[in-house]
Amino acid sequence: xxxVMLLMGTLDEAxxxxxxxGATMEEFIAFDRELEEAGVLAGxxxxxxxxxxxxVTIPEGSDEPLVTxxxxxxxxxxxxxxxxxxxxxxDEAIRWAARSPGARHGGRVEVRPMLEF
Amino acid sequence: xxxxxxxxxGTIARLHREEHTRLLATLVRRFGDLDLAEDVAQEAMxxxxxxxxxxxxxxxxxxxxxxxxxxxxxxxxxxxxxxxxRLALLHIEQGARHAPAADQVTVDGPDGDRIPDDRLTMLxxxxxxxxxPADRVMLMLRFVGGLTTAExxxxxxxxxxxxxxxxxRAKRRIRxxxxxxxxxxxxEVLAARLPLVLTAVSLVxxxxxxxxxxxxxxxxxxxxxxxxxxxxxxRSLPGESEPAGLLALLLxxxxxAPARTDAAGAPxxxxxxDRGRWARDLIAEGTALAERAAVAGAGRFAVQAxxxxxxxxxxTFAGTDWAQIVALYxxxxxxxxxxVVRMNRAVAVGRRDGFAEGLALLDELGDxxxxxxxxxxxxARALTLDRLGRTDEARxxxxxxxxxxxxxxxxxxxxxxxxxxxxxxDAPA
Numbered sequence: 380x381x382x383v384m385l386l387m388g389t390l391d392e393a394x395x396x397x398x399x400x401g402a403t404m405e406e407f408i409a410f411d412r413e414l415e416e417a418g419v420l421a422g423x424x425x426x427x428x429x430x431x432x433x434x435v436t437i438p439e440g441s442d443e444p445l446v447t448x449x450x451x452x453x454x455x456x457x458x459x460x461x462x463x464x465x466x467x468x469x470d471e472a473i474r475w476a477a478r479s480p481g482a483r484h485g486g487r488v489e490v491r492p493m494l495e496f
Numbered sequence: 497x498x499x500x501x502x503x504x505x506g507t508i509a510r511l512h513r514e515e516h517t518r519l520l521a522t523l524v525r526r527f528g529d530l531d532l533a534e535d536v537a538q539e540a541m542x543x544x545x546x547x548x549x550x551x552x553x554x555x556x557x558x559x560x561x562x563x564x565x566x567x568x569x570x571x572x573x574x575x576x577x578x579x580x581x582r583l584a585l586l587h588i589e590q591g592a593r594h595a596p597a598a599d600q601v602t603v604d605g606p607d608g609d610r611i612p613d614d615r616l617t618m619l620x621x622x623x624x625x626x627x628x629p630a631d632r633v634m635l636m637l638r639f640v641g642g643l644t645t646a647e648x649x650x651x652x653x654x655x656x657x658x659x660x661x662x663x664x665r666a667k668r669r670i671r672x673x674x675x676x677x678x679x680x681x682x683x684e685v686l687a688a689r690l691p692l693v694l695t696a697v698s699l700v701x702x703x704x705x706x707x708x709x710x711x712x713x714x715x716x717x718x719x720x721x722x723x724x725x726x727x728x729x730x731r732s733l734p735g736e737s738e739p740a741g742l743l744a745l746l747l748x749x750x751x752x753a754p755a756r757t758d759a760a761g762a763p764x765x766x767x768x769x770d771r772g773r774w775a776r777d778l779i780a781e782g783t784a785l786a787e788r789a790a791v792a793g794a795g796r797f798a799v800q801a802x803x804x805x806x807x808x809x810x811x812t813f814a815g816t817d818w819a820q821i822v823a824l825y826x827x828x829x830x831x832x833x834x835x836v837v838r839m840n841r842a843v844a845v846g847r848r849d850g851f852a853e854g855l856a857l858l859d860e861l862g863d864x865x866x867x868x869x870x871x872x873x874x875x876a877r878a879l880t881l882d883r884l885g886r887t888d889e890a891r892x893x894x895x896x897x898x899x900x901x902x903x904x905x906x907x908x909x910x911x912x913x914x915x916x917x918x919x920x921x922d923a924p925a
Binding site: 380382468473492 | 624625626672673674675676680685
C-alpha cells in the first residue's frame with residue numbers, strides 16, 4: 380500500500396534546510412538513502428519555501444481565477460515536501476515517518492494513504 | 497452491510513455473543529477484512545439459528561460456525577470480483593505477517609473446544625494509535641463486546657444515527673488507512689499497544705460506573721462488559737502483569753457496587769459503606785489476581801489493583817492500612833506523576849498523618865490546571881476542611897464542587913455533606 384508522508388512545517392519556525400535549526404538537507408538525503416535501501420521508496424519531492432508560493436482559486440460565482448501571492452493566509456502550516464513509501468500497512472508507514480528528519484525539530488509528518496487510479 | 501438493525505438480529509447477537517465475537521475475530525484474522533468477516537459471521541449465525549433447532553446444536557458450535565462462514569466467504573469471493581481483488585491484495589500484503597502460533601491462545605470452552613481465541617487480535621486492532629481514543633472504546637464494544645450499534649449508542653449516550661455514522665467512518669478509516677487488525681509482530685509495538693487497550697477497557701468500565709439511575713440500563717452494564725473484555729485480555733496474555741492488574745482492579749471496584757449507592761441511588765462514601773454487602777466472591781478473585789499482577793510487575797493497573805485490594809481487605813474503614821496505601825500511591829506517582837494521583841495520595845496522607853497534613857498537600861495542588869475544574873478535588877478539600885472544623889472555607893469548596901459536578905447522584909451527595917447530614921467520609925467511592 381502506498382502512503383504519502385507530508386512533511387509539515389509551521390510558518391513561525393519555517394527554517395527547513397537552514398543551517399541553524401531544523402532538519403538539514405544531509406539528514407533528508409541520508410533518510411532517502413535508507414528508504415531506498417529498504418526498497419520502500421516510491422517517489423516524492425521537496426518544495427521551496429512557502430513564501431515563494433502563489434495561490435490560485437476560482438471564487439464562488441466567478442469564472443475568473445483569483446491569484447494571490449503566498450500561501451493561504453489563514454494557515455500557519457505548510458507542506459515542505461513529500462515522500463511516497465510503498466509498505467504493507469500503516470504500522471510500517473508510521474515507523475518510517477518516525478525515523479524521518481521531518482518529524483523532528485518541531486516538524487510534523489502527516490501520513491496519508493495515496494489514492495491510486 | 498448489516499448493522500444488526502432488523503428485529504431479531506440483536507437477539508442473535510446477544511444469545512451467542514461469545515461465539516459471535518470469537519467467530520468474527522477468527523474471520524478477521526483469516527481474511528484481514530472487517531466488512532467481509534462481519535457479513536459472513538452474521539450469515540453463519542443466521543444459518544445456525546435456522547438449522548440448529550432441527551438438527552441439534554453441533555458438538556463444537558464455534559467450529560461449525562467458522563466452517564460455515566468460511567464457505568460463505570468463498571462463495572462471495574467467487575461471485576464478487578471486487579471482493580476477490582481486495583482480498584487478494586490483503587493476502588499478498590499481509591500474508592507473511594500473521595505469526596501463526598506465537599500469539600494464539602487456545603481457550604478451553606465448556607465443550608472442551610480447542611479453537612484459538614483470536615479476540616486479542618481484535619482488541620489490539622481496535623486500539624490502534626491511528627484510531628481516535630473515543631472510537632477505540634466504541635469499536636471494542638461493537639466488535640469484541642458484540643453489542644449492536646444501537647446498544648453501543650445507548651451505552652455511550654450517543655444518538656443511534658450518530659453512532660452508526662461514527663462506526664462506518666471508523667471502519668472506512670481502518671480499511672482506507674491500512675490499519676492492520678493483527679497482533680503486531682514486533683514485541684515493542686505490542687508493548688506500546690497494550691497500554692492503549694488497557695486504558696480503553698478501563699474507560700468502558702468508567703462509563704458504566706458513572707451511570708446514574710434513570711439512564712439506559714445498558715449503560716450500567718458497561719462495568720460487566722469491561723470485566724468481560726478484561727477477562728479476554730488476561731486469558732490471552734496470562735503471564736502479563738498489567739492485564740491481570742486491570743482485571744483485578746475492575747473486580748475489586750465492582751465488588752463494592754452493592755454498597756456504593758443508597759436506596760435512593762445517591763452515592764455512599766467508602767467510609768460509610770456497609771462492607772457486609774461487598775461481593776465476597778469478586779473480592780476473593782480480585783485479590784488473588786492483584787497478587788499475581790504484583791508478582792509479575794508493578795505497572796499502573798497492578799498498583800491500582802493493590803490499592804483496591806488493601807481497601808477490600810480492611811474489615812472497617814478505620815482499620816484501613818493507610819500507611820500501605822500511601823506507599824502504593826508513592827509507587828503509582830512514579831508511573832503516573834499526574835495531579836489526580838497526587839490528589840488521591842494527599843487524601844490518603846490525611847488519613848495516615850492527620851487532616852492538616854492532607855490539606856497542606858491538597859492546597860499545593862490548587863493551581864494545577866487539570867484540577868481547577870475537577871470536582872473531586874474541590875470535594876476532597878471541602879471534606880478535609882470540614883474535618884478540621886473550618887466550616888466556612890469548607891462551604892466555599894463544596895459550592896465550587898457543586899458548580900462542577902454534572903451527575904445528579906453526586907450532586908445529592910455533596911449537598912448532604914454540605915448540610916452536615918452524614919457522619920462524614922471521603923469522596924463517593
